[in-house]
Amino acid sequence: MRRERVSDDIYVFTSELYAQVTASAVVTREGIVVIDTLPFPIETREMIEYLRALGQGPIKYLVNTHWHGDHTNGNYLFDDNIEVVCHRRCQQLMEELGQDALNESRENTPLLDEVIIRVPDIVFDEGDLVLHVGSKSIEMTLTPGHTLDSTVAYVREDKVLLAADTVMPVPYFVWGSRQEFKNSLKLLKEYNLESIVQGHGEVLLRGEIPASLESSIRYLELLEQKVSEVVEKGRGKDALEKLTIDRCGKSRIPLNGLVQDLHRANVFAIFDELTGNKIE
Template sequence: MKFLKITLTLTFLMFISVGFAQKKEVEIKVNKVTDNVYMLIGQGGNIAISVGEDGVFMIDDQFAHLTPKILKAIETVTDKPIKFLINTHWHGDHTGGNENIHKEGAVIVAHENVRKRMSVEQFNKDRNKTTPASPKGALPVVTFSKDVSFHFNDEEIFIFHVHEAHTDGDAMVYFTKSNVLHMGDTYFQGKYPFIDLNSGGSTQGYIAAIKKALLLINEDTKVIPGHRNLSTKAELQEYLGMLESIEKKISAEIKAGKTEEEVTKNTTLTKKYDDLGYGDWFISGEVLRKTFYRSLQKPE
């Protein structure tokens, strides 16, 4: 018995050590998207940077502990300073490094609802999780309500708000000359999306956001999702088709008087896309069905 206890203790300690090692070993990969736009992949939301004579224009910053690695990765591309940091929404895997990047001299910009949510404690009742208010240095200092444009690195950068999509503060960033669109978490390439109903998101708004993006881009546009791989307009159109198909089925179930539990347990509603692997990542088919049901049941 004593030997068993020692073995279990050693196994547990090895597991913890591996966990810490994995955390330390996160690699920031730099992928060139165009001549002056790069996509950085690490742990958390995808980062985009525009580099040029004016400096670095940065979108999202993942977690605070990764900032040194992110800065080193940027230094492999340019020695220019970070001038602006755009937050696509308020979640910590996209804003966790805000305070650090602010200390580097960057001006933080986001939709007004991002600052509002980051300024106070947030409680997610579905996950029973409380997120504390962010320190002052992490808050956006420039906010907008609808759209804003930057003229930076020899191109117009158009930032626009999409309503009640992933959250109530989502923004997409379009590099007009480079023809690159960063969609934040209004797009999870190849996987079911996380739609944060507790933060003002909705399935209807999520679908509308993708439709708005598709109106803006063309077949040559490079699409940077909030998570996973660089994408295209064709893939985004397929993604929209997936969401609209599921919305139609669950709307019919609601009209038929089905309960939330019945819809959540009905695997046939998402089977086609479950089989394609959409639900084998962060959000399962079951979670997505529940999210659609709750969102569609909300009064318009």
């Protein structure tokens, strides 16, 4: 696990075991708010131990930004008195899909054998939820796209956006909606930000943010355009394979190349939607 500080009171923890997943902590003397967990118990335990060793306030809240296990597998490692918070959609999806997804992941990943699904117990629905802890105000907003329940957490005083998978090196929408993704990214452009903590990968600094968000919006538009052209010409799998991530305006390098797999899944998801066919 790698850790860094993006402001005096905000820490970012990055998994070195899977896809550079990030979790964050907003630290005050009155309490700590943790945003997401890391994929594997060994790393989430290390994060919790580090936060306790800071000698600041206790962990008061754990926020889940969406239901995917790489961000929620560590919920059960937090003490029972720590309140776990999410959007209602996240709670529902975790109840409906969480155990099956965990069972599937366990088939090839023994490190997940001990994981127990812990569903959040505090939910918000309409509008935003603001957590006030110490001198910090953490505003949670629904930003669907990556998944239907995706949320971001904005630390007002620091102008830091803990964006989870709403901001990634390449937008990944197989579990969500590309149109909602575009809308959510456009919403984020309205924030006054010093930095964005992506759900996977490097922290984006102030000067990088506008171009990065615009690049992701353009990627979604260009990808739909190119797949639509393939469908209109009656072409199939071979043509789809030629729609590389580079041709859609994104680099193939981030996340040690994993972005190429995410991009390919996006391509086939759009094809399936437009044709009703399933290509393996």
